[in-house]
């Protein structure tokens with residue numbers, strides 16, 4: 001008898017969902033689902049309805065049309081787009097972890113270790129770099145052991161190498177914990193190919209699919225106006241280095257450098273291609289778009 005492949009558990013599903021405020025549709029016709037172990041990324045220009053769609057998925061906004069179904073007792077870990085912290089108030093990373101929940105000391109320590117900032121447990125939040133702060137917020141979210149991890153613009157205030165390191169970390173967390181991940185991004189510089197599904201929004205779903213499929217769709221290219229040298233490059237490489245929490249790069253030969261370049265002598269067996277915008281060029285399975293796309297998107 002044939003054994004059916006086991007279906008991954010569906011955590012959240014939106015079916016033609018829409019949200020209306022005072023007669024205006026903020027977004028409508030949104031359909032996607034997130035299963036356990038999957039990464040779904042919502043992309044789109046400012047005001048395109050990414051946060052509204054995510055809020056519908058989380059049950060924070062009730063859809064005015066369509067259907068949203070959520071697994072009962074779904075545990076969500078949320079990394080907000082902004083978090084206002086009184087910079088004059090002393091607040092350690094450890095304390096930040098317990099502001100809105102009550103994880104045990106071990107859960108706090110594990111989450112800080114997993115996000116690579118165990119050494120910053122006693123540090124003041126106001127002294128953290130952009131990348132360290134994002135990791136602290138991520139640690140706070142994963143300490144809850146979520147079924148679904150939601151990250152709204154997780155790479156804000158983070159430089160290019162830090163951005164790649166953060167995306168890699170999110171992928172590792174998914175691999176280790178098996179949680180589902182919903183990412184929201186309008187800075188399209190890096191959308192990791194580890195993303196299973198990209199949903200491209202502009203008040204409605206313009207296109208949806210794998211990063212490769214979406215990048216090639218006419219709707220996507222119309223929306224983001226990919227111009228001139230702004231060609232897309234899909235990277236599929238083998239892993240030969242690791243991005244450290246502080247943005248530096250640990251190479252296979254044990255050396256650590258501030259950044260990573262194909263010709264820096266640390267990489268062997270170049271079996272990959274580089275795009276026009278490649279400042280790193282190795283080992284990531286990701287879709288890279290030029291920085292200018294964010295501006296193009298706003299112009300669109």
Ligand SMILES: Nc1ncnc2c1ncn2[C@@H]1O[C@H](COP(=O)(O)OP(=O)(O)OP(=O)(O)O)[C@@H](O)[C@H]1O
Nearest residue numbers: 021026027044045046047048049050051052053186
């Ligand atoms: N509660 C609300 N009441 C009225 N309008 C709203 C409300 N929330 C959002 N909007 C509007 O809905 C549209 C979509 O907003 P949303 O925050 O979902 O977009 P976004 O894609 O996440 O944008 P950004 O990238 O700027 O964060 C915007 O025009 C916004 O001004």
